[in-house]
């Protein structure tokens with residue numbers, strides 16, 4: 054299917070799709086009361102994640118982070134996918150998936166360590182069911198397939214027991230689709246019929262290269278070549294993304310094999326804080342996408358339908374301000390690691406050679422004579 | 426004469442190589458309109474066109490494998506790997522294909538490919554952006570591995586590598602891109618590519634370095650001089666083939682050698698250099714050849730990288746040990 058699935062237009066109007074409907078999971082309905090409640094929750098997620106991202110970008114500018122990859126503009130794709138996950142599902146993320154991390158209840162400050170150079174992973178991957186971020190493009194899509202294969206062999210797929218069945222979300226970008234690893238991941242996934250959802254955020258750019266450098270055809274069409282279904286969804290439409298990813302995860306979890314979801318979105322900011330997008334893209338292009346903003350459209354829908362009033366929006370704004378201030382303060386307080394951690398974290402048991410090197414560094418740190 | 430940074434000197438070197446030989450083509454991620462993430466290819470696509478400066482899909486194995494085919498067709502591809510840690514997806518193509526095709530063709534086919542890799546740490550980067558993979562390539566027969574430590578070498582060595590008929594892994598110390606400047610006289614004739622060079626003379630010990638640590642060793646020699654100690658510094662420049670001539674000559678005079686590099690110490694270039702010095706200078710040595718290198722852990726978190734990289738203090742400490750042996 055390479056037509057674009059949409060349930061909420063850029064103007065904030067709900068539209069129907071013949072195959073896909075927004076039907077929030079009962080647990081979400083339990084938590085948020087009714088559908089407007091769920092929509093407000095999604096808007097809150099997107100708004101707070103955006104504020105966090107803006108704050109992190111500012112922190113980088115102030116020298117508190119070495120680098121920051123912004124998720125600005127991709128909030129609907131990430132919150133849509135993140136909220137569609139069941140508690141037992143497992144995510145293999147990229148460095149830009151702050152919104153999905155948010156949905157896994159990872160403290161946003163814990164995402165900063167990698168970019169501040171204080172930590173490789175600020176959360177417990179098993180507890181959060183969210184793997185450490187991968188910098189090498191596409192490598193983790195194979196890990197996702199292997200994890201899904203393990204779940205399949207463990208009998209944790211298609212049992213009908215919601216607490217047991219597992220799907221795996223493999224996140225990557227349009228640039229990543231050119232990597233051998235991603236293509237091999239799709240071959241393996243199809244071959245073993247594993248419960249993996251390939252979640253492709255087509256944000257139109259791989260640093261300076263437009264998506265047309267990676268593919269002449271809509272990327273979703275690759276799924277057919279590997280032999281599994283693919284959906285192309287408006288990634289700035291949180292309802293459609295939620296609905297499509299929910300369905301894809303269900304497909305995987307129930308033992309029907311892999312799925313590709315291409316969420317068509319746009320990276321509004323720079324690739325990272327070291328990038329200068331004015332060198333390769335035009336303001337016109339940005340303007341087109343600004344009009345498709347994922348947050349604006351849901352806000353507009355909620356306003357016009359009476360799903361949220363001014364007081365609610367004001368409270369959300371205040372909550373975002375509070376989050377921003379909190380992230381700033383706690384980023385400053387992130388402690389530097391001990392230089393000895395990498396010696397202790399290299400092997401299960403430190404080797405004699407490394408133990409000697411560790412002792413040398415420890416002595417240097419203490420200012421004592423190095424024993425040789 | 427103009428004063429250039431290493432980044433600008435490499436850019437000028439590429440430009441001149443492309444002007445002189447229409448078969449020189451560049452391939453890499455973001456090297457076109459953006460001019461590369463370090464701007465080493467800045468302006469080249471604009472001036473030479475999209476057929477000579479190819480923005481490639483995001484696939485390192487694809488980039489290097491395609492360069493092999495281009496070379497077989499008579500081109501001289503210059504590949505840019507965006508960062509050291511991203512060369513590994515192309516490792517198979519480099520080690521099994523680029524390095525071995527001459528042998529596989531019974532010596533009939535040349536493979537004039539240059540693989541440029543910004544390498545090394547010290548810039549506060551996230552993981553995979555600070556690696557020193559030289560030993561992995563130097564250990565591979567069929568490849569040549571060189572690195573520059575200053576703008577003048579960068580300018581000339583890059584052109585020489587492009588003109589060379591064997592594949593060359595060309596390592597660019599990224600932390601020196603913008604921090605070193607030098608006067609460049611394009612009319613001056615350069616020395617040979619595969620040659621090491623004494624960059625500071627001294628009498629008490631020889632420091633052997635390459636790429637980013639040459640600057641560290643020069644700083645160490647400055648500091649040692651204040652304390653009345655005279656250190657000689659040799660810039661290896663070529664890692665494979667290793668040019669031991671000037672190194673051995675120096676060590677025979679000073680009697681002491683310290684090898685300094687950022688890459689992990691074990692099984693590294695320092696071990697090779699130390700073994701070679703021991704074989705050639707055994708009767709001149711007053712102390713064992715010492716190494717000051719990165720430790721045998723993955724490159725550490727940037728907040729503590731300064732504790733990991735060879736520092737002036739660590740170099741001087743090694744010199745003390747060599748002298749006091």
Ligand SMILES: Cc1ncc(C[n+]2csc(CCOP(=O)(O)OP(=O)(O)O)c2C)c(N)n1
Nearest residue numbers: 149188189190226227228229258259260511
């Ligand atoms: C193997 C590898 N090559 C190059 C890079 C450098 N790099 C980091 S992000 C990026 C672009 C990725 O684009 P895409 O997959 O579309 O994801 P996006 O950043 O747009 O979310 C590149 C080239 C890398 N991290 N890994």
